[in-house]
Amino acid sequence: MNLADMPTPLRPGSARVSVERWGELPGGDVARLFTLRNAHGMRVAISDLGATLVSWNTADRAGRVADVLLGHDTPAEYFAGHAYLGGVIGRWANRIENARFALDNVAYSLDRNEGDNLLHGGAAGFHRSLWDAREVAGGLVLTHESPEGDAGFPGNVSTTLRYTLDDDGTLTLAYEAVSDAPTPLNLTNHACFNLSGDETGDIRGHVISIDADTFFEVDAALIPEGRAQVAGHAFDFRASAPLGARLDWPHDQLARAGGFDHCYVVGENGKTLEPVVRLYDPGSGRELTMGTNAPGVQFYTGNHLDGIVGRHGRRYGKHAGLCLQAGAFPNQVNMADAGSVIVRPGEPYRQVTWYRLGLQQ
Amino acid sequence: MTRPQTAQASHRIALLFNANKVYDRGVITGIGNYLLSTRVAWDLFLEEDFRCRLNGIERFEGDGIIADFDDPGVAEALGDSQLPVVAVGSSYSDPACYPARLPYIATDNAKLISLAYTHLIGAGLQRFALYSLPESAENRWAQERELAFKALLAADGLQADIHRGLPTSAPVWSQASAQLTSWLESLPKPVGVIAVTDARARHLLQACLISGIPVPEQVAIIGIDNDPLTRSLTRIPLSSVIQGTEEMGRTAAHLLHQMLGGARFHGRRILVPPVGINVLESTRHQPVSSPYVMRARHYIRQYGCQGIKTEQVADYVGVSRSSLEDHFRRELGCTVHQEILNHKLEVAKQLLARHDLSSAEVAIRCGFTSLQYMYAVFRRELDCTPREYQERLPVAPCAQPG
Numbered sequence: 001m002n003l004a005d006m007p008t009p010l011r012p013g014s015a016r017v018s019v020e021r022w023g024e025l026p027g028g029d030v031a032r033l034f035t036l037r038n039a040h041g042m043r044v045a046i047s048d049l050g051a052t053l054v055s056w057n058t059a060d061r062a063g064r065v066a067d068v069l070l071g072h073d074t075p076a077e078y079f080a081g082h083a084y085l086g087g088v089i090g091r092w093a094n095r096i097e098n099a100r101f102a103l104d105n106v107a108y109s110l111d112r113n114e115g116d117n118l119l120h121g122g123a124a125g126f127h128r129s130l131w132d133a134r135e136v137a138g139g140l141v142l143t144h145e146s147p148e149g150d151a152g153f154p155g156n157v158s159t160t161l162r163y164t165l166d167d168d169g170t171l172t173l174a175y176e177a178v179s180d181a182p183t184p185l186n187l188t189n190h191a192c193f194n195l196s197g198d199e200t201g202d203i204r205g206h207v208i209s210i211d212a213d214t215f216f217e218v219d220a221a222l223i224p225e226g227r228a229q230v231a232g233h234a235f236d237f238r239a240s241a242p243l244g245a246r247l248d249w250p251h252d253q254l255a256r257a258g259g260f261d262h263c264y265v266v267g268e269n270g271k272t273l274e275p276v277v278r279l280y281d282p283g284s285g286r287e288l289t290m291g292t293n294a295p296g297v298q299f300y301t302g303n304h305l306d307g308i309v310g311r312h313g314r315r316y317g318k319h320a321g322l323c324l325q326a327g328a329f330p331n332q333v334n335m336a337d338a339g340s341v342i343v344r345p346g347e348p349y350r351q352v353t354w355y356r357l358g359l360q361q
Numbered sequence: 362m363t364r365p366q367t368a369q370a371s372h373r374i375a376l377l378f379n380a381n382k383v384y385d386r387g388v389i390t391g392i393g394n395y396l397l398s399t400r401v402a403w404d405l406f407l408e409e410d411f412r413c414r415l416n417g418i419e420r421f422e423g424d425g426i427i428a429d430f431d432d433p434g435v436a437e438a439l440g441d442s443q444l445p446v447v448a449v450g451s452s453y454s455d456p457a458c459y460p461a462r463l464p465y466i467a468t469d470n471a472k473l474i475s476l477a478y479t480h481l482i483g484a485g486l487q488r489f490a491l492y493s494l495p496e497s498a499e500n501r502w503a504q505e506r507e508l509a510f511k512a513l514l515a516a517d518g519l520q521a522d523i524h525r526g527l528p529t530s531a532p533v534w535s536q537a538s539a540q541l542t543s544w545l546e547s548l549p550k551p552v553g554v555i556a557v558t559d560a561r562a563r564h565l566l567q568a569c570l571i572s573g574i575p576v577p578e579q580v581a582i583i584g585i586d587n588d589p590l591t592r593s594l595t596r597i598p599l600s601s602v603i604q605g606t607e608e609m610g611r612t613a614a615h616l617l618h619q620m621l622g623g624a625r626f627h628g629r630r631i632l633v634p635p636v637g638i639n640v641l642e643s644t645r646h647q648p649v650s651s652p653y654v655m656r657a658r659h660y661i662r663q664y665g666c667q668g669i670k671t672e673q674v675a676d677y678v679g680v681s682r683s684s685l686e687d688h689f690r691r692e693l694g695c696t697v698h699q700e701i702l703n704h705k706l707e708v709a710k711q712l713l714a715r716h717d718l719s720s721a722e723v724a725i726r727c728g729f730t731s732l733q734y735m736y737a738v739f740r741r742e743l744d745c746t747p748r749e750y751q752e753r754l755p756v757a758p759c760a761q762p763g
Binding site: 062240244285 | 479631640
């Protein structure tokens with residue numbers, strides 16, 4: 001099956017695409033910026049550096065257009081940055097405990113870039129690579145080659161990501177990857193949203209609902225310890241709740257992560273690609289919905305954004321934005337059901353995730 | 362930290378609220394939702410008429426209390442309670458105003474006012490005023506909203522015009538209305554007015570209608586509470602900030618649940634932000650320069666669903682039909698008839714979104730002469746049938762717990 005045969009809502013997309021030179025990277029390579037525009041004036045900017053989602057401009061209830069993504073001004077800042085803002089994460093999104101796994105009776109040792117663990121693909125992850133990019137009808141196709149031994153992973157992995165934008169405000173990310181040898185793979189996008197469009201504020205006033213009955217509790221290094229029911233706890237977003245109050249509910253898991261940085265199990269309702277998360281900002285009236293065929297959504301409330309330099313030299317505060325990252329479970333390669341995160345020759349990796357931005361009805 | 366997961370012997374819990382108000386009902390609904398989402402079984406004590414009575418509360422043989430601390434009597438009666446108590450009420454800018462040792466769940470007054478204020482700015486307003494309440498021990502939250510309003514306007518270098526008015530009671534009603542009208546008339550316009558409650562917002566709206574001030578062109582109005590009762594009493598639908606009352610209830614229930622398991626939250630405060638704005642006609646401010654168009658739209662907003670024609674609008678405005686049509690074409694690029702039709706269509710869309718009326722009923726309420734005509738208008742303007750429109754409306758993706 002190729003990308004064109006993938007299920008709805010992977011529509012062809014209707015956006016017009018333009019391209020510009022964005023800036024130089026250390027070493028002299030030039031990063032480009034592609035802008036997708038739909039019929040209602042929505043603009044999504046994507047760079048070939050890290051296949052990064054750089055900005056998403058859309059109108060609020062009063063028609064004022066603003067960017068709902070956190071980011072930096074220049075590609076050099078993205079390249080040097082440590083916040084992964086908007087970048088595509090590979091080969092492994094989130095953490096692998098002790099930077100180790102075993103596959104087909106072979107033990108592999110990976111780069112350690114967060115204590116003893118591997119985080120977000122290691123030091124030279126997909127988000128810092130210059131991808132090949134070409135415009136297609138309604139969007140953009142980006143490709144990336146990861147050689148055998150990249151961060152310690154086996155196999156040569158070739159990744160294709162297609163971004164498309166529709167007139168209804170849906171941005172679809174369709175990932176496909178093949179490998180010439182068995183290897184774990186877990187891709188995601190690290191877009192960090194603040195729907196108010198006000199980067200100086202925080203997301204405490206945002207209201208979220210997440211269609212999940214369980215999530216993973218984590219240890220002190222944020223490695224999953226086990227699945228827990230959301231019912232009766234701060235983690236229960238089956239009915240929508242404002243984040244400001246939930247961040248202050250008593251829970252040792254929230255104290256441990258400095259807020260939410262937990263993976264929700266969303267793939268169990270049998271509703272592939274149905275909306276699983278709804279987020280809105282009461283002030284602007286902007287609303288984000290999200291769906292995915294991945295089994296997990298990592299919900300991160302920007303607990304470590306404090307001090308990160310954003311645009312125009314301004315520093316973000318704690319909880320300045322939030323991430324909704326679709327993918328496998330953190331450290332799943334070392335947990336039950338590790339088999340389902342292994343890509344083998346002839347068995348490609350596929351993920352479809354969509355985000356739709358609109359206004360509250 | 363204790364985290365009870367299994368069903369336990371039921372605890373007796375008293376809820377001390379005056380649940381005749383939409384705010385308190387929201388809090389109690391949130392408590393109920395929390396209980397339904399868990400396996401917690403509480404034996405809840407509430408007065409039969411949902412009014413809070415304090416006599417005998419010290420003899421309540423229960424395990425815990427969640428109470429409305431906006432009522433000074435409640436705060437006093439529970440000051441020395443030996444039972445676990447979770448307090449619910451107004452936020453305060455002065456920390457000394459909170460009860461010292463109790464966990465306290467507050468509605469965030471500063472965020473409520475800031476949401477209303479930024480909404481009015483978004484609607485294009487540049488002058489702002491607040492309609493508050495006379496100072497009393499029962500509504501300290503109104504004073505907190507005044508403080509929040511003053512602080513916001515001071516930060517933007519603007520003058521805060523605040524009218525407290527009189528307490529609402531039958532004997533002084535006409536005096537209160539007269540005072541309110543003269544205050545409204547004295548304000549430079551256009552102006553956006555925040556009312557500290559929907560009940561106060563209704564007074565404002567009524568005063569504007571009686572003295573012929575176009576809403577929202579001259580005075581845009583937003584209340585707080587999103588009270589459906591108030592909405593049903595006003596001819597121009599009222600915009601309102603929605604407090605996070607259900608989350609307040611869920612948070613209070615969660616803390617008490619933990620306290621019954623041995624946790625202690627001495628003096629912990631959780632501020633709950635508002636969860637939305639119901640944006641309706643009273644703040645759909647579109648600056649227009651022609652006073653004729655302004656008056657005409659004011660009339661259409663009130664009577665557009667009652668079968669009015671262009672002649673009646675022109676009569677109300679006091680100009681000839683052709684002159685009014687000229688003004689409409691220049692300002693809005695449409696005819697008076699089209700504006701009336703747009704109004705009907707907007708109301709029909711709102712009614713369809715409620716999902717509790719038949720299409721035929723919607724057609725009648727919006728003043729369409731027949732169901733077929735409403736279908737034709739939907740087909741022409743929206744390229745769908747009313748039913749298809751209804752089906753296209755987004756539905757909340759997440760199931761309710763329980």
